[in-house]
Amino acid sequence: MTLVRSLYAALTWAAQPLLRRKLRRRAQQEPGYAEAIPERFGHYQPADLGAEGLGQWLWVHAVSLGETRAAAILLQALRDQHPGLKLLLTHGTATGRAEGKKLLRPGDIQVWQPWDSLGATRRFVRQFQPVAGVLMETEIWPNLLAACREAGVPVALANARLNAKSLAGAQRWAALSQPAYRSLAAIWAQTEDDAARLRQLGVQVSGVFGNVKFDTVPDAQQLAQGHVWRAASERPVLLLASSREGEEALWLAAAQRLRAEGQGARIPVQWLIVPRHPQRFDEVQQLIEQAGLTVSRRSRWTGEAATQSPAAADVWLGDSMGEMPLYYALAHAGLLGGSFERLGGQNLIEAAACGCPMLLGPHTFNFAEAAEQACNAGAALRVEDMAAAVQQATALVQNGTQLAAMQQQALAFASTHRGAAQATAQAVLALAWPQGVPG
Template sequence: MGERFGCYRDPAPAPGALWLHAVSLGETRAAAGLIEALRARQPDVRLLLTHGTATGLEAGRTLLREGDAQAWLPYDTPGAVRRFLAHHRPTLGLLMETEVWPVLQQAAVRHGVPMVLVNARLSERSLRQGQRLRALMQPAARSLALALAQTEGDAARLRAMGVMRVEVCGNLKFDMTPPEALMTQGQAWRQQWQGGLPRPVVLAASTREGEEGPLLAAWRSLPVPRPLLLVVPRHPQRFDEVAALMCADGWHLLRRSNWGHTPPPMAGDVDVILGDSLGEMPAYYAAADVALLGGSFAPLGGQNLIEAAACGCPVIMGPHTFNFAEAAELALQAEAAERVTSMQDGVARAVQLATSRQVQSEMSQRSRAFATAHRGAAARMAQQILALSGTAIR
């Protein structure tokens, strides 16, 4: 809490670090490729990583080297921000994706710290919301020295919001490589769950509130024997809620949190596995034949499908993917994903794919090829960042 208010017990670190803010787990994992690219070009770069969630902080620890620092992002108040900047004295600030902090950004400019929005994205909906809050958001947009956008559409919307300089570099998430250990772990889980029987596995990935009920209703309408259903809610605070929903609906449930490295011997009557863990999404994709994209079956904008593609897991998405519109469209064009209009249709198509080994295998290969074809954003962003910073980062 002290760090949230810009109060620190430890002595101030040496000035001049490159400050990167990655709010949570997803942003921190995406930032790993950028950090690697920055260090490849400037090996002596020192980092200050800040976060807004415990999962982001934990993931960020694995990216630190000697001389780096890590802290909580201060609250966006004048006093907290002023104390944060005075204590850490970074030379350049990087905000990931959609992070906008008006007080922090204005204070950074006054302290001579250029701010860059990296892997930047802005949906049409967010642009409209920002324009309604023009008095607050436009100065924040104009305070950015640079925005490194994922797509041309994002770039156009960022300029419309008021960002003066925008470059299109692609999406960092294409540069994420699924950890081999997690992929192996997921494949081992699958073998354990199947018990030697060819039972397909359908994953509902990063589900959001309001999606599990229609999912379970559609699943119940399937003929028996059904494939194994693996459900991974997007937010950990909903794990118990989703488990209670499944049990109340009469499903036989196995929870990831109830086993260690190896699942227990699984009785044949287990209907659903609840993926109530953090940081294991590649393992879940590796265990599945096909994934239903959470957040896309309710009007929530969808979740990132790039990680699924990199793991070779075909994706069935609903009608709502406005948060990742271009990635979704590119995946459709590459035949690495399919779109349906409802959860009922999504479940039917997912089961059809999961039980058609040849079709599933071909789509899995196209998914990996799609992910590989769009790599390179980390190198492009690192070049832009270091050109902006000059030789100041030490």
């Protein structure tokens, strides 16, 4: 073990009390963080172990909500090819774990990602003995990968992406990052740009398969319900999708200016706000109501007749999880959360698959190529800031011809780039079972 790895190992061991304290604080807002805390340190209850899958589990790590949704698409492709697949699923966040529970089948196991200390990672690998591991998108942990290498467990980075900021960080800590990346058995990148940045770390990229999120199939029932509600709305519906902290205030200021320009007239569109993180639902409602606007929350629409528009209000608040297809279908167009602050933007592919054109702020470095492709395809528009987004979106939904064209172009854009999930699934199965998938 190198000196740098030894120092890193000492730091991760010493930081464990701080992690426990952080989890207690996070649990005050998100109770999921209080669940099964010993798993974080490689200690498991007998009910977690499921000996029937020992040495057979395919381990998939999806740190948070976005990665878990990508993992769901890949898992469907894997199970289509290997119906008897036994899954070991790990996460780092409460939202990821909650979403991941929906993916489990009898014989599968879900636990927390082990903290990257020597002891926790070695206990994790020794306990479950996965046949192979798949890390979704960006998750690289030096001690965890070292433990897998020592145990002979091949691990791949799937749907891999690496933006310029992350590349700079990895180069700054090259003594840790390069050995970790080089210990991977395979890297399957989303784009040629991602592959080029990964190669700058001195690692080999096994393939460029595209983004598995293009293979998403929106829930048909949610789409149908969203379309019914959209048709029943008295005003065009605009969505601020997966908004992050600070963006709702920017939107509110822009919407209020638009309202003032109409001499106090009612806002000409129906706004639907869906915050990215559930612990912020109440905070966003309070922000909107403090501005004198009324709010109707999705969680209170359950008594509505399916053919009626949701309750009348200045703003609808999407306070549910797992219903983005419904929200995209309910909206005529949307604004991409995370792109109006320096956060890199959220995934716009699901919106396109639902036929919802998006307006993008200046910060889309997390999905740079997909954002550029969407704009080039006419499925999205780039704007300079939130004020421009609100103004242009309001104009767009009042231009029926342009709006209908963009909705069709969004659907076409999503369908054009499919196929990554199938290619990735084939590569995963070949890595895990090079002699052929067991019957």
